[in-house]
């Protein structure tokens with residue numbers, strides 16, 4: 001079926017891990033199992049079929065560089081686990097809009113808007129022949145994400161929303177309708193890591209409910225040292241992240257319980273490592289107390305990279321089949337805040353049915 005041309009808005013740590021992963025596994029045998037991918041060959045597309053054609057950034061050190069050079073430029077701190085050859089694909093100045101919080105101007109090395117003119121994103125998407133645009137801009141990029149989503153619509157490019165701005169899961173239905181009307185597929189919102197805090201928390205809560213435990217309260221605290229955590233130091237920047245992470249867990253609970261979930265602190269020396277503390281308290285037979293306490297420690301960015309590689313391939317399959325609007329199965333499987341929340345194992349089965357062509361979304 002050929003290649004999948006991918007453009008990325010926000011060439012930070014997640015983008016670095018995603019691009020490295022494609023080259024790390026480019027020669028994988030389709031019969032192999034790769035940690036973090038549903039399949040080496042997802043439908044007709046091998047992991048090595050992803051081709052990166054453009055990136056949009058605000059960091060003046062990354063703009064103008066080949067993507068293969070720009071992914072190593074600070075403040076990116078994702079571990080290097082693969083060589084990336086020259087891609088002959090550039091990093092373009094994207095619109096800054098609300099992508100850069102006041103406290104992040106220095107860390108993100110944002111360009112001077114009096115000196116640099118952002119490109120027309122839709123034009124670049126068309127010129128480079130992109131099939132899919134991935135949004136990896138910082139949490140709180142509300143207007144920015146909509147600018148990129150609109151550019152995808154204008155260029156006829158599928159859209160994967162890695163961040164918690166509610167576009168694919170827009171409660172008013174405005175954005176899903178736009179994608180349906182334009183005949184373009186989309187998936188989102190807020191990528192769910194391979195084994196991150198969200199899926200671990202969901203699994204523990206589901207297990208407790210399935211075993212008849214009455215859940216009384218729960219929290220999930222997360223700390224990390226990358227720019228994603230630095231950006232989320234301030235509560236006003238992370239409102240949608242808190243909603244997305246909280247609803248991913250509370251959507252499984254048939255009753256209300258005191259819940260506190262979200263990014264909790266920035267610890268610079270952790271770099272791209274993330275640590276999560278999970279706590280669930282409940283009662284079992286005889287109203288006896290039961291507590292589950294878990295600590296998860298993980299490299300943050302590679303944790304979502306494989307999942308996004310599957311999303312990109314699902315979007316390309318949808319494009320090939322002429323399917324438009326939100327893809328329900330892959331969104332439920334791969335994102336924290338999808339249009340429809342489905343238990344994770346069921347969502348995975350639905351994605352398999354989608355790949356086989358038995359489900360159109």
Ligand SMILES: NC(=O)c1ccc[n+]([C@@H]2O[C@H](COP(=O)([O-])OP(=O)(O)OC[C@H]3O[C@@H](n4cnc5c(N)ncnc54)[C@H](O)[C@@H]3O)[C@@H](O)[C@H]2O)c1
Nearest residue numbers: 010012013014056057094095096099138139163227228304
């Ligand atoms: N496992 C994970 O790492 C994970 C999981 C779920 C969601 N996410 C989300 O994915 C997004 C990316 O995460 P990350 O760790 O790569 O963050 P990051 O801080 O490393 O990267 C964000 C990049 O966006 C760039 N940027 C800022 N404003 C921009 C604009 N207007 N246009 C284009 N680029 C802009 C920054 O310069 C930076 O390079 C975040 O919103 C994060 O919350 C990540």
